[in-house]
Amino acid sequence: MLKKFNRVLLVDDDDDANHFQEKVFRKYNFAENIDKVLNGVEALDYLNKCIAGEHDLPEVIFLDLNMPRMDGWAFLEKYNQFSESVKSKIMLIILTSSVNPDDEQRAKSNPEVKGYKNKFLNKDQLSEIIKLMPF
Numbered sequence: 713m714l715k716k717f718n719r720v721l722l723v724d725d726d727d728d729a730n731h732f733q734e735k736v737f738r739k740y741n742f743a744e745n746i747d748k749v750l751n752g753v754e755a756l757d758y759l760n761k762c763i764a765g766e767h768d769l770p771e772v773i774f775l776d777l778n779m780p781r782m783d784g785w786a787f788l789e790k791y792n793q794f795s796e797s798v799k800s801k802i803m804l805i806i807l808t809s810s811v812n813p814d815d816e817q818r819a820k821s822n823p824e825v826k827g828y829k830n831k832f833l834n835k836d837q838l839s840e841i842i843k844l845m846p847f
Contacts, residue, residue: 716743716744719770720774721749721774722748724774725776734746740835745768752784752786755773756782771801774807775804775807776806788822788825791804803826803827803841806825810830
């Protein structure tokens with residue numbers, strides 16, 4: 713059994729991908745609460761509501777790169793502006809279908825990005841993510 717996190721956030725405009733990943737999380741008891749938003753704008757709104765006390769911050773954010781309205785790169789620019797006290801409670805993982813090595817390099821150059829994974833996560837990858845958790 714994997715460690716169970718209180719809350720994770722999936723940021724992806726692909727409902728099928730979100731549904732599949734949620735099933736994997738539940739199967740391996742990865743998270744108690746799994747929240748989903750469809751783009752970076754919704755993710756920022758979600759995080760601001762967390763900060764305002766509407767619910768707990770997610771311990772892990774899985775961020776897609778290619779989304780309408782606000783993609784993952786634009787989200788990261790805004791996310792970097794959050795306080796260190798907020799960011800220190802969240803592990804941000806890129807979860808993408810991109811096979812472009814430039815995307816991976818760009819993601820790894822951002823200090824807030826703790827991992828870069830291709831869709832779709834399995835049990836072994838979830839175990840790897842757990843090992844990355846600083847808390």
